Amino acid sequence: MQNTDMALKPQDVMVVMKLCCYPGERPPISAIASDLWLSPSEVHGAMKRLQVARLLHGTEMKSKPNVSALVEFLLHGFKYVFPAELGQPTRGLPTSYAAPPLNAEILPADELPPVWPWHEGHVRGISFQPLYKTVPVACSKDPLLYEYLALLDAVRSGRARERNIAEKELIKRLRSAKTSR
Numbered sequence: 001m002q003n004t005d006m007a008l009k010p011q012d013v014m015v016v017m018k019l020c021c022y023p024g025e026r027p028p029i030s031a032i033a034s035d036l037w038l039s040p041s042e043v044h045g046a047m048k049r050l051q052v053a054r055l056l057h058g059t060e061m062k063s064k065p066n067v068s069a070l071v072e073f074l075l076h077g078f079k080y081v082f083p084a085e086l087g088q089p090t091r092g093l094p095t096s097y098a099a100p101p102l103n104a105e106i107l108p109a110d111e112l113p114p115v116w117p118w119h120e121g122h123v124r125g126i127s128f129q130p131l132y133k134t135v136p137v138a139c140s141k142d143p144l145l146y147e148y149l150a151l152l153d154a155v156r157s158g159r160a161r162e163r164n165i166a167e168k169e170l171i172k173r174l175r176s177a178k179t180s181r
Helices: 010-021 029-036 040-052 066-076 136-140 143-157 160-179
Strands: 086-094 114-117 123-128
Touching: 010 029, 010 040, 010 066, 010 136, 010 143, 010 160, 029 123, 029 136, 066 143, 066 160, 086 136, 086 143, 114 136, 136 143, 143 160
Parallel strands: 114 123
Antiparallel strands: 086 114, 086 123
């Protein structure tokens, strides 16, 4: 029987993707929490769940993303565990194909783009619920995290072409991040 306290939560994906953004040594939990607008206890809990899921490896203080397992999860399980939730038109921060890096490759359709609802957003689009409530503000401060999470949104909601491009880009970036550490 699975311990439901150890089931992955949406913020766990945000934490592991942020860990992929740091070059070299992983910063302290308090710094990760500050970067993601989470509490240190939320980050600590996320890291424990990520280790149980084998998406992190190493000791608690020196844990790093398990890139091969992460790629497998993101490409084959992510969209089923955290399905996309689209809503009504709103103002926010573009995501999926409307955000970097996909917006350079995919021409916008005649429809409103997907956006994370956010009071400081400047784009009108269709509400796309972010993985966690602090995603827009964290991504506004970190362009690399923004690109990772926008790519993940294309994986979980995009049309076949968008998903295919996003998956290839994620694989390339995650493997590149692994070798640069």
